Amino acid sequence: DSGVTQTPKHLITATGQRVTLRCSPRSGDLSVYWYQQSLDQGLQFLIQYYNGEERAKGNILERFSAQQFPDLHSELNLSSLELGDSALYFCASSGGGSAGELFFGEGSRLTVL
Amino acid sequence: SQQGEEDPQALSIQEGENATMNCSYKTSINNLQWYRQNSGRGLVHLILIRSNEREKHSGRLRVTLDTSKKSSSLLITASRAADTASYFCATDAYDYKLSFGAGTTVTVRA
Numbered sequence: 001d002s003g004v005t006q007t008p009k010h011l012i013t014a015t016g017q018r019v020t021l022r023c024s025p026r027s028g029d030l031s032v033y034w035y036q037q038s039l040d041q042g043l044q045f046l047i048q049y050y051n052g053e054e055r056a057k058g059n060i061l062e063r064f065s066a067q068q069f070p071d072l073h074s075e076l077n078l079s080s081l082e083l084g085d086s087a088l089y090f091c092a093s094s095g096g097g098s099a100g101e102l103f104f105g106e107g108s109r110l111t112v113l
Numbered sequence: 114s115q116q117g118e119e120d121p122q123a124l125s126i127q128e129g130e131n132a133t134m135n136c137s138y139k140t141s142i143n144n145l146q147w148y149r150q151n152s153g154r155g156l157v158h159l160i161l162i163r164s165n166e167r168e169k170h171s172g173r174l175r176v177t178l179d180t181s182k183k184s185s186s187l188l189i190t191a192s193r194a195a196d197t198a199s200y201f202c203a204t205d206a207y208d209y210k211l212s213f214g215a216g217t218t219v220t221v222r223a
Contacts, residue, residue, distance in 0.1 A: 002155060033211070043156075043201065043213040056209035090155060101146065102203075102211060104155035 003027065006091050006105035014113055018079040021108045025072055025093030031055070032074040033094070033102060034066055038087040049074060081112045117145075117202040117214030125220045132189040134217040136202030137182075143205040145178055147187050150199045150216070159187075159200075192221045 003026035013019055025032050034046040045058035049068035060066075063081075068074040078085060088109050092102040117138045126132050138145070144163045148156040162169045162178045162185065169176045175188040189196055199216040206212065 002157075004155075035213075042215045045210045045212060048209055050209075058210060088153070092156075100144070100205075101158045101161055102148075102156075103158070104148075106155045107153075109153075 002103040002105065004091060004093050004103050004105035006089075006108050008108055009106065010109050010111075012111045012113060013081060015081055015083060017081050017112075018077065019081065019110065021076040021078070021089050021091075021110075023074045023076070023091030023093075023105060025074070025091075026103050029093035029095050029103070030072065031094045031096065032068055032072070033092040034060075034074070034076050035090040035092065036087045037090060037107070038084075041087075043090075046076070078110070081110075083112050086110055086112045117204050117212060119200070119202055119214045119217040121217060122215070123218045123220070125222060126192055127222050128192060128194060130192055132192050132196070132219050132221075134187050134200055134219070136185045136187070136214055138185075138202075138204045138214075139183065140204075140206045142180070143207050145176075145185050146203045146205070146211065147174075147176060147185075148201045148203060148213075150201065152198075156201065189219075192219075194221050194223055197221045 005024040030051045033048045037043045046060045048056040066076045088107045090107045092104045120135045146161045147159040150156045173190045201216045203211045203213045
């Protein structure tokens with residue numbers, strides 16, 4: 001158990017819909033990272049937050065947004081969903097702002113029909 | 114685009130044999146890490162090697178780093194069925210994100 005909690009574990013929705021994925025980092029960790037894993041794209045970095053502030057951004061689509069709240073939990077919002085958004089979305093946390101060892105949650109599997 | 118690229122893409126070995134996989138990357142790095150992922154599960158950190166280190170050991174794992182060639186290798190000795198997983202290298206290029214390669218899928222046959 002990494003200590004990182006992600007909900008929901010599975011989500012099935014339709015194209016055009018909006019979903020919110022939630023992540024609770026390990027106790028004491030200030031950084032949260034979001035990754036998307038799909039068969040054809042591998043593990044893609046989306047965005048990182050450190051203590052509530054956006055620190056780094058990857059190839060995150062404009063339809064996607066994220067935030068980290070004062071209690072350090074984070075949410076990833078995916079809107080106007082397309083079939084190609086079907087993937088495993090991982091949240092990871094670490095103690096510091098730089099990319100040291102990351103602790104991954106079990107992921108949220110999103111299926112867009 | 115991905116920073117690290119693993120080679121080979123897939124590897125099948127007999128239990129007890131050693132498994133070696135390689136990772137190449139493109140830019141200067143602060144550190145390089147290896148992670149394991151069991152099918153559909155979250156990634157688990159295995160080992161971190163800093164840019165000023167050349168070799169590191171952890172149990173049955175041995176990692177080397179050659180910054181002049183921008184490459185790293187992961188050796189798993191005396192493999193077990195439980196080592197069946199995908200292995201990813203990830204690089205910290207001083208940019209607050211960890212970039213992952215496409216991974217090597219290792220199958221250990223009993």
